[in-house]
Amino acid sequence: MKKISLFFLFFTSLARADISTSIIQSIANPVACTQSGSWSVNSTGTSTVNQGTSPWVSSCSQSGTWNINNLSGTVSLPTGAATSALQTTGNTSLSTIASALTLASGSTTSGQTGNMTMGAVSTSLPTYTNGQTNYLSLTPSGALRVDSSFTTQPVSGTVTANQGGAPWSENVTQFGGTNISTGTGASGTGIPRVTVSNDSKVLLWDGTETAAIAAASTPPLSSDTGLTVSNRVGLMATYAASITGLASASSATDIFTITGSSSKTIRVTKIRLSGTESSPGAVDFYLIKRSSANSGGTSTTRTAVPYDSSDSSATATVRAYSANPSSLGTAVGTLATERLSIAAIGSGGATGLNSYLEWDFGDQIRKPVVLRGTSQVLAINLNGVTVTQSLFDIWIEWTEE
Numbered sequence: 551m552k553k554i555s556l557f558f559l560f561f562t563s564l565a566r567a568d569i570s571t572s573i574i575q576s577i578a579n580p581v582a583c584t585q586s587g588s589w590s591v592n593s594t595g596t597s598t599v600n601q602g603t604s605p606w607v608s609s610c611s612q613s614g615t616w617n618i619n620n621l622s623g624t625v626s627l628p629t630g631a632a633t634s635a636l637q638t639t640g641n642t643s644l645s646t647i648a649s650a651l652t653l654a655s656g657s658t659t660s661g662q663t664g665n666m667t668m669g670a671v672s673t674s675l676p677t678y679t680n681g682q683t684n685y686l687s688l689t690p691s692g693a694l695r696v697d698s699s700f701t702t703q704p705v706s707g708t709v710t711a712n713q714g715g716a717p718w719s720e721n722v723t724q725f726g727g728t729n730i731s732t733g734t735g736a737s738g739t740g741i742p743r744v745t746v747s748n749d750s751k752v753l754l755w756d757g758t759e760t761a762a763i764a765a766a767s768t769p770p771l772s773s774d775t776g777l778t779v780s781n782r783v784g785l786m787a788t789y790a791a792s793i794t795g796l797a798s799a800s801s802a803t804d805i806f807t808i809t810g811s812s813s814k815t816i817r818v819t820k821i822r823l824s825g826t827e828s829s830p831g832a833v834d835f836y837l838i839k840r841s842s843a844n845s846g847g848t849s850t851t852r853t854a855v856p857y858d859s860s861d862s863s864a865t866a867t868v869r870a871y872s873a874n875p876s877s878l879g880t881a882v883g884t885l886a887t888e889r890l891s892i893a894a895i896g897s898g899g900a901t902g903l904n905s906y907l908e909w910d911f912g913d914q915i916r917k918p919v920v921l922r923g924t925s926q927v928l929a930i931n932l933n934g935v936t937v938t939q940s941l942f943d944i945w946i947e948w949t950e951e
Contacts, residue, residue: 668686673689787949788857788858788949789864789949790947791945793852795943797872798942806946808867809927811924815922817921817949817950821837821909821946822944823907825942826941830893831894833889833932834888834933835888837884837886837929839919839928841879841925843879845875849872851869879929891905918949
């Protein structure tokens with residue numbers, strides 16, 4: 551219900567009345583009207599309609615489709631409507647959101663966000679089915695399992711190769727970058743021909759002897775003096791050590807030893823021993839091989855002299871004991887026992903006949919006594935016998951390689 555104040559000129563004609571003049575009705579104050587039915591208001595000129603309160607409020611119920619066109623001015627949104635100003639900083643545009651998800655290579659990890667790729671940890675290889683999507687496979691130590699069957703992989707350590715068939719055959723065409731010569735001379739096809747330079751020789755060794763073969767340019771065998779056969783021991787570095795006038799201890803055990811080397815193989819070839827005592831007599835000497843070294847006692851290290859001055863220094867150690875070792879090394883066994891008749895020394899000098907004993911292991915047929923490593927020892931032992939006023943001369947020879 552609306553109250554409307556109208557200011558207008560009201561013209562009417564009364565039926566069957568002849569009025570020649572106009573009646574002007576002026577309504578100076580608002581007139582309260584209640585609408586009933588339909589009103590038709592006709593006006594000439596301008597009619598002003600004022601609402602009693604401000605702003606003009608009208609309640610409308612939509613029916614059908616409304617089209618609103620040609621709006622001007624400011625249109626207020628409902629309270630709480632989403633606007634750019636209400637969004638958090640960094641998400642005001644799609645480009646800003648995209649830049650947060652797209653990171654450059656080498657960018658700082660701290661503060662970044664994005665999707666995380668997950669991996670499944672297992673101690674054994676997983677089983678997959680064709681056409682399915684699965685997690686990446688990780689070992690418990692964090693390593694990613696990958697298939698490297700199509701790439702070249704580095705190999706370290708020992709590689710064992712097995713040929714599919716037997717025997718293993720390989721066609722060798724070169725030695726040291728030079729084509730081999732075959733099928734010439736007495737060698738026959740398939741056997742490489744070896745030519746020795748004139749400043750070299752080939753040594754053939756069967757474990758005991760060697761043959762020094764002259765260069766290929768030498769005359770035939772009938773007149774070739776360059777073909778010689780010699781004992782291999784004669785080609786090895788040889789050393790000797792000795793002591794004169796060794797006074798043995800009471801109840802003597804080891805009086806003379808040679809100990810092996812950590813870098814060379816020692817081969818004892820010969821030992822010689824002689825001596826005197828207070829009265830003529832016979833003394834038993836034992837040659838014992840030990841698997842561990844002696845300790846303690848009083849001994850002197852004897853000087854090892856090379857037979858060839860161009861050979862390197864000896865690595866074996868020779869000792870002569872004037873006081874028994876406090877602890878003897880473990881005995882492997884007794885290699886030899888020899889009784890020696892010893893002359894006596896009187897006030898006027900030596901009396902009686904003097905003799906010596908000798909152990910010779912370098913006869914070219916048997917192996918000499920071999921010492922390998924510093925725990926192996928060869929010892930001359932008196933087996934606890936006291937030799938009064940003993941003075942022993944002992945000499946030993948050995949090779950090293």
